[in-house]
Amino acid sequence: xxxxxxxxxxxxxxxxxxxxxxxxxxxxxxxxxxxxxxxxxxxxxxxxxxxxxxxxxxxxxxxxxxxxxxxxxxxxxxxxxxxxxxxxxxxxxxxxxxxxxxxxxxxxxxxxxxxxxxxxxxxxxxxxxxxxxxxxxxxxxxxxxxxxxxxxxxxxxxxxxxxxxxxxxxxxxxxxxxxxxxxxxxxxxxxxxxxxxxxxxxxxxxxxxxxxxxxxxxxxxxxxxxxxxxxxxxxxxxxxxxxxxxxxxxxxxxxxxxxxxxxxxxxxxxxxxxxxxxxxxxxxxxxxxxxxxxxxxxxxxxxxxxxxxxxxxxxxxxxxxxxxxxxxxxxxxxxxxxxxxxxxxxxxxxxxxxxxxxxxxxxxxxxxxxxxxxxxxxxxxxxxxxxxxxxxxxxxxxxxxxxxxxxxxxxxxxxxxxxxxxxxxxxxxxx
Numbered sequence: 354x355x356x357x358x359x360x361x362x363x364x365x366x367x368x369x370x371x372x373x374x375x376x377x378x379x380x381x382x383x384x385x386x387x388x389x390x391x392x393x394x395x396x397x398x399x400x401x402x403x404x405x406x407x408x409x410x411x412x413x414x415x416x417x418x419x420x421x422x423x424x425x426x427x428x429x430x431x432x433x434x435x436x437x438x439x440x441x442x443x444x445x446x447x448x449x450x451x452x453x454x455x456x457x458x459x460x461x462x463x464x465x466x467x468x469x470x471x472x473x474x475x476x477x478x479x480x481x482x483x484x485x486x487x488x489x490x491x492x493x494x495x496x497x498x499x500x501x502x503x504x505x506x507x508x509x510x511x512x513x514x515x516x517x518x519x520x521x522x523x524x525x526x527x528x529x530x531x532x533x534x535x536x537x538x539x540x541x542x543x544x545x546x547x548x549x550x551x552x553x554x555x556x557x558x559x560x561x562x563x564x565x566x567x568x569x570x571x572x573x574x575x576x577x578x579x580x581x582x583x584x585x586x587x588x589x590x591x592x593x594x595x596x597x598x599x600x601x602x603x604x605x606x607x608x609x610x611x612x613x614x615x616x617x618x619x620x621x622x623x624x625x626x627x628x629x630x631x632x633x634x635x636x637x638x639x640x641x642x643x644x645x646x647x648x649x650x651x652x653x654x655x656x657x658x659x660x661x662x663x664x665x666x667x668x669x670x671x672x673x674x675x676x677x678x679x680x681x682x683x684x685x686x687x688x689x690x691x692x693x694x695x696x697x698x699x700x701x702x703x704x705x706x707x708x709x710x711x712x713x714x715x716x717x718x719x720x721x722x723x724x725x726x727x728x729x730x731x732x733x734x735x736x737x738x739x740x741x742x743x744x745x746x747x748x749x750x751x752x753x754x755x756x757x758x759x760x761x762x763x764x765x766x767x768x769x770x771x772x773x774x775x776x777x778x779x780x781x782x783x784x
Contacts, residue, residue, distance in 0.1 A: 359670045362677040365408050367399035384661070384689065384766050391690050397674040400685075407683045408673075411690045413697065413720030415674045419665055419686055421719070421728035427665040427684055429730065434604065434768060436546040437531050437553070440594055441601025442733065453598065454733070456588055460579055461733045466740065472510040472575050473741045476503060479516065481748040488753060488780035496755070496776040500614040501529065501607065507741045508606030512580050512599065513563055514573025524559050527552040528603055536767045560596040602734075609659035610738050612769045614745065615776055617653040620704045622757045627706055632751055646746050647739065648706040654724035656704065659738075661689035661770045663726060688723045689770065697721045754781040 368390045376386045383402065387409050390398040396412025410419055419427045428446065435444045442453040459465045480503040487494050505525060506517040517525075531549050538545040546553060567580035579602070582588070583595050590598070621628050631649055635641025663686040671678045678684070693701040697716040698708070708714045716722065725732035732738070761774035 356670075358672055359677055362672040363675055365397055365399040365406075365676045365678070366394045368393060368401065370401070373401045382766055384687075387662075387685065387687055388690060388693075391687075391694075397676045402685075403683060405681060405683050406679060407685060408678060409690075410673070410684055410686050411694065412674060413691065413716070413718035416686055416691060416720035416723065416727065417718075418673055419684055420663070420723070420726065420730070423671070424729045426669055426671055427667055430664070430666045434532070434535065436542055436549075437528070437535075437556070438601040438604060439597030441597040441599075443601050443605060444597075452589060454729075456582075457598075457733055460582070461735075461737050466736050468576075469511050469737065470740075473507055473737075473744050475516065475575070476507040476510055477741070477744040477748050479503075479506060480745060481752065484749065484753055484780055488782050491779060493758065493777050493779055496618050496757075496778050497611065497615045497772070500611040503745055504607035504610040504614070504741065505603070507610075508603060510573070510575065510578070511606070511737075512578045512602060513566065514575050514578040514581075516574070521559070524555055525603070527555040527559075528600070529608075531556070532604065532608060532768060556600060557596065560599050563599060564592070564595055605732070606734055606737070609769055610742060612771055613650065613653055613657065613659065613738075614742060615772060616657045616770075617649060617746075618755055618778070619757070619760055619772060619776060620653055620656070621649075622755070622760055624704050627704065628750055631706070637747070637751065642747065643743060644710060645706070646743050646750065648709040649746070650739065650742050651709040651722075651724075652704060652706040655692045655698070655708070655722065656702075657764070657770045658688040658692060658724035659732065659769065660726065661766060662687050688726075691721065691723065694721070752783055754783050755779075756781065 368386075372389055372393070373386060376389070386400060386402065390400045390409050391411050396410065396415050398409045398411075400407050400409050410416055429444075438444055440449065442450065442457060445453050460468075480499065483499075483502075484494075486492070502517070502522060505522065509515065509517040509521070509525075531552050534549060538548050563580060564584060567578065568584050572578075572581070580595070580599060583590050583598055627649060631645040632642070634645035635643075665684040665686065667678050667680055667682040667684055670680045692698060695701050697718070698721075720727060723731075725735040725738070755778045758777040758779070760776055761772040763773040765771045765773045
């Protein structure tokens with residue numbers, strides 16, 4: 354980008370300081386301030402949220418510019434979960450990230466996905482079987498816990514070759530504890546790690562045992578898991594980096610999937626006709642049924658994307674949407690707000706899975722829908738997440754009618770967007 358072009362560009366419009374002051378006064382959520390900036394200023398908006406200049410980006414073209422076209426100009430800085438995931442692929446940068454990404458990419462795309470099909474199906478069947486007891490005796494389930502257990506079982510089988518046992522499930526609760534506490538932890542990285550030192554020590558021990566088992570050469574029931582690949586010589590993985598990659602894949606491989614499934618059941622509770630429509634789209638196992646189930650998932654991800662905010666940092670001056678971005682600016686891409694833009698998504702707050710099945714209903718612009726990110730740093734596990742989510746729903750939706758008890762009505766914004774309370778339910782057999 355030439356100096357002349359940058360100098361000639363318009364400055365980024367800034368949110369009215371009175372709006373930001375009122376937001377601070379009432380202790381509002383960050384998403385409220387960002388939504389106000391989007392509504393007042395459009396796809397490129399300056400917001401006062403930190404010590405450095407900060408720009409919110411929500412327009413599809415601008416999102417593509419940042420994430421897809423110029424990932425070396427707009428880079429990730431230290432990941433907020435770094436104390437947990439270390440130098441795993443989510444937090445890695447530069448040449449280290451390129452090496453890790455290259456190794457892992459083939460595992461989760463194309464033919465690489467085939468090795469996980471049986472493991473996904475087995476985890477889905479285990480979850481479906483587990484629902485039979487509560488359905489028979491009227492026990493109340495916490496759907497968030499159920500979905501977490503399913504997603505964790507799926508990724509654990511894929512990493513280790515073994516199903517998730519009760520003891521390991523309890524121990525891995527430390528991962529969920531750290532993720533849940535992240536918003537309240539001290540800003541200083543050392544202080545934050547000290548506040549959850551016990552949980553981090555438990556996670557390290559779990560990882561150490563899993564790596565030792567992978568190195569032993571004794572595969573699980575479905576053969577060796579992904580950990581066996583990471584422990585092979587020649588990939589440049591130290592013991593610490595193997596631990597970091599394992600924890601990264603655990604966090605990324607179950608947290609977002611579990612949250613998406615939980616939101617989906619909340620949305621179906623409010624819109625019961627959507628379940629019936631999906632089941633009526635085709636017979637069990639048909640492509641039509643699969644497409645309809647995936648439409649439920651995609652519309653849930655539109656409203657509650659896996660990562661609601663994608664922070665980047667401008668390494669150099671640039672022009673974005675006709676506006677001048679100075680070097681050193683923090684840039685916030687928000688799939689959550691992009692997905693609620695009424696110019697692209699009419700009636701954006703309405704749950705309408707037909708947006709993803711009826712021709713012409715979904716925006717053509719690539720940057721208008723990005724639940725798994727976009728560009729070089731898009732989520733590696735997109736295919737994996739969609740496959741496991743569809744596999745579970747194809748078993749659960751026709752088998753059980755789910756009735757929620759005092760469902761939460763709000764959201765909590767952290768690394769993911771979560772329901773702001775437990776999602777309790779009882780089950781009734783449908784067939």
